[in-house]
Amino acid sequence: MTARHERASAILAVSTVIFALRTDDETGGVPQVWLPLVRRIREPFEGRWALPGGPLWVGEDLAFAAARTLSDTTGLTPSYLEQLYAFGDADRSPGAERVVSVVYWALVRSEEAERASVGDNVRWFPADDLPELAFDHNVIVEYALWRLRTKMEYSRIAHAFLGERFTLAQLRGVHEAVLGRALDPANFRRTIEASGTVVATDEYLTGTPHRPPRLYRYNDQIDLADAGPLPRQQHPFEGRNA
Amino acid sequence: MTARHERASAILAVSTVIFALRTDDETGGVPQVWLPLVRRIREPFEGRWALPGGPLWVGEDLAFAAARTLSDTTGLTPSYLEQLYAFGDADRSPGAERVVSVVYWALVRSEEAERASVGDNVRWFPADDLPELAFDHNVIVEYALWRLRTKMEYSRIAHAFLGERFTLAQLRGVHEAVLGRALDPANFRRTIEASGTVVATDEYLTGTPHRPPRLYRYNDQIDLADAGPLPRQQHPFEGRNA
Incomplete structure (x- = not known):
């Protein structure tokens, strides 16, 4: 070894990709894949649209934080969130410190999607036609779409x-x-x-x-929902006082 | 909000689960799923078997670190590693600081498995019959087996x-x-x-x-290998001087 290596540390964040089918009059009633985005109200990327999410707090589990931040920003509470991917490469964060974002995803039915409280800073977008998002969120959505298209049973x-x-x-x-x-x-x-x-x-x-x-x-004899390997820190949508 | 929340930080590690099929005389020639483990030579869990892996260095990408630590400990260099899951819940680490382990996995053919340099501190085990491993590595292997059995196309x-x-x-x-x-x-x-x-x-x-x-x-018109959403930091098995 020619150099002494220093162990990498990081700050932790979570994001969620929520896909629903919506029927748009412009497409002649053909359903399309949509997802909700949240407008950022502070720097970096103030004013840009981003995936729902936020920082993880000390003592908080990953799936719990994903459910909490999704609910806080969009009102959506899908029955489960599945871990999609962890993004943590050295150069992905604009600041000096590495940010590891663990991304969760879920598919929800149109009725669930419509129940969500949508304010000025939350809007649904067609997944194939997004504006330039904050951070590397366009890459994350493209990857989630690829997974949906190739890997969903x-x-x-x-x-x-x-x-x-x-x-x-x-x-x-x-x-x-x-x-x-x-x-x-x-x-x-x-x-x-x-x-x-x-x-x-x-x-x-x-x-x-x-x-x-x-x-x-x-066929409910096949359990394909991937709740991950671990028992949950409470149910993400139950009983947490904020 | 009743309390001020503090943003969680973590130290980063990677581990790899490598599955190969092996035929054991005891099972009458029926192939079984095996994986390589590494004996820990320091605390915590000194002497216990663990998944190949180790800490991530500053400036190093996740998949790169997974390939480097796998190669260093077992000599295995599969053609790609796929991200399996990120383990980062608040209580998973024995120390005070949270450790986020991003786990990669690969399936390798028996010939590749046999080429690996296996020393005293590396041994192949049948995946269904493991000793008590270091950290939460039994949970990780069980989850990888579940994914293999239910989600592999x-x-x-x-x-x-x-x-x-x-x-x-x-x-x-x-x-x-x-x-x-x-x-x-x-x-x-x-x-x-x-x-x-x-x-x-x-x-x-x-x-x-x-x-x-x-x-x-x-059918090579179907690309199911999940190399992840991002371009690679070099090829993990090429050119890095250590």
Whole structure:
């Protein structure tokens, strides 16, 4: 070794990427992936949009801090947040000190997204058409979209974006929104059925004129929600006095 | 707010979980999942086995540090390391200061595993039968196994554990090793074929007496290797003078 190395330290922060499907009149009713952003009210990057988040406090666990800062800024309280990635490379922070941001993400249904309290400094944006964000948040959103598009299992998407019962056409519509392209209905059906991640029920969609389509459900024998390896510091949305 | 909160800081460390398949005489030739551990030669936990890893140096990127410490301790240099999870909860470190460990993982083929230089203080263990490890490393290995078993896509496992060409029976053998149970051959074939993640070639396995089985390859139009969202600080295994 030619030099003495010094152990790296860092300050800690959390951010959250929350994806929901929204239908926009401009796109002719085709659902698209949207996410909420928060306008920064102080330097650095004052006035720019950023992911919900903030600093971690002494004594606070990572997932807890992610849920707290998300709730404080947007009012959103998804039933779970999954860890996406830790960003902590040496040159990512504008200041002298390294900042490690642990990023959490969740998919929420449109109804949950609409319940969130949205003020002047919170706005939903289409994930594919964002302004220049604060810090490295554009990179984080692009990575989250890539993970959503390549790594999400069929049942995860069904569970997160649809209700308890859904038709294969509704499920295909969600996949088309995520992938941003049309899928062949027959191929989609074959792939889904072979995957075993959704299960046909004996129920049919009501309110259609004839040949009502069959309803499917999430296969709950497969637990794909990644709550992480550790027991939680309380439930993130329960009982913390601030 | 009832109290003034203090921003959390931490010291940074990296660890790596390297999975390989090994065939043990005791199990009658059935492959099992193994991983390399390093014996600690100082306190805390002196004498206990631990994941390869160590502290991050000032100026060093996370993936770089993971590759450096893995290579230094075990001689292993997998072609990529994927970020698994960041462990940084308030109570995980024995000392006063919070330690955030960013854990990387990789699957390596048996040949790569065997090339590693293994000394007195490095040993391979079956992942399902570990001693009590240092720190929270048992929890980390259990989580990595869960991720391997529930979240690895078919083509990922094919690519990581098998060569460029493989039969469906070989691929099923890998899945059986990972899952720890037998799979129905016909169901396995249907699921794999519908997934589109492996592609039939015009080649057949040689050296079998009759009806040689068809060889398949990884579908390289699907890029599932998660190198993370960021360009790398050099290549982790290239050119760093220490």
